[in-house]
Amino acid sequence: MTAKMGIGELARRTACTVETVRYYEHTGLMPNPQRTAGGHRVYGLDHLKRLGFIRRARELGFGMDQIQSLLSMMDSGGLSCGEVARKTEQHLKDVRHRIAVLKKMEWTLSATLSQCHQGETADCPIIDALFTPDGGDD
Amino acid sequence: MTAKMGIGELARRTACTVETVRYYEHTGLMPNPQRTAGGHRVYGLDHLKRLGFIRRARELGFGMDQIQSLLSMMDSGGLSCGEVARKTEQHLKDVRHRIAVLKKMEWTLSATLSQCHQGETADCPIIDALFTPDGGDD
DNA sequence: CCTTGAACCTATAGTTACTTCAGGTCTTAG
DNA sequence: CTAAGACCTGAAGTAACTATAGGTTCAAGG
Structure with missing residues (x-):
């Protein structure tokens, strides 16, 4: 299945590093994910999409603040x-x-x-x- | 005369800020200048030329490390x-x-x-x- | 069940080229 | 002599990550 994955797989599938994923979480671009009993991050398809969005926007040169505001609009539904x-x-x-x-x-x-x-x-x-x-x- | 000047005038004449001048000194791009009795920096025409060089190279997109190596070549005479x-x-x-x-x-x-x-x-x-x-x- | 190695964790510091800040000192014109 | 303005130091902040240290968890094999 492709539904649940760890940070490594998420990173591989979005062509970025695990450090970058944790960094996006730290800055609030990515939400806090579920954790396993041992504390490992668990991601789903929604995270995969969101991170894909962020990476493509970054490739187009959008700054993280701009991406943040696009994501907020989307999150609030009032798009x-x-x-x-x-x-x-x-x-x-x-x-x-x-x-x-x-x-x-x-x-x-x-x-x-x-x-x-x-x-x-x-x-x-x-x-x-x-x-x-x-x-x-x- | 234009021979001796403080950091403010040097900055004005090279279109950069005094903070940037001090920063270049800190990183070694600019040499330690003479000081007044009270500790204020005193610059001459050689400093003006060197800082002008640095600023023009920066405007052309050279990184500070590249500029450093150009300046070292020039300083060592073996250009x-x-x-x-x-x-x-x-x-x-x-x-x-x-x-x-x-x-x-x-x-x-x-x-x-x-x-x-x-x-x-x-x-x-x-x-x-x-x-x-x-x-x-x- | 136990071990081992890969994957994961946190927290902190480093990168580039500066800028900004806090809190003081020096210089100079009046 | 005083007051404004230029100057001083050292540390922290910026963008967008990357790297490091030192420890923990997971999954597979024996």
């Missing part, structure tokens, strides 16, 4: 699609901003690299670039 | 341009990888959003997507 969409839109904006910053980095790094003869001299255009304030007219 | 170029290339690869991951996020987020009618129903395609394992044929 409005519009609200979820607004959070997603905001997150998409963040992601796009991060892409823009990284692209600027990429451009600068590759432009600098292309100027480099990679010799053994001390005259390095990369170092020069890092030592030179941009613009110069501030 | 080989080829080595700097290799570090930069490696870093550029990291940056490109991060861009690729974020672009995939962006694509998924915007595709999901476009399916959303943003109504007040409980039937939300975003939530559905997050609850559904990808592929399905794992």
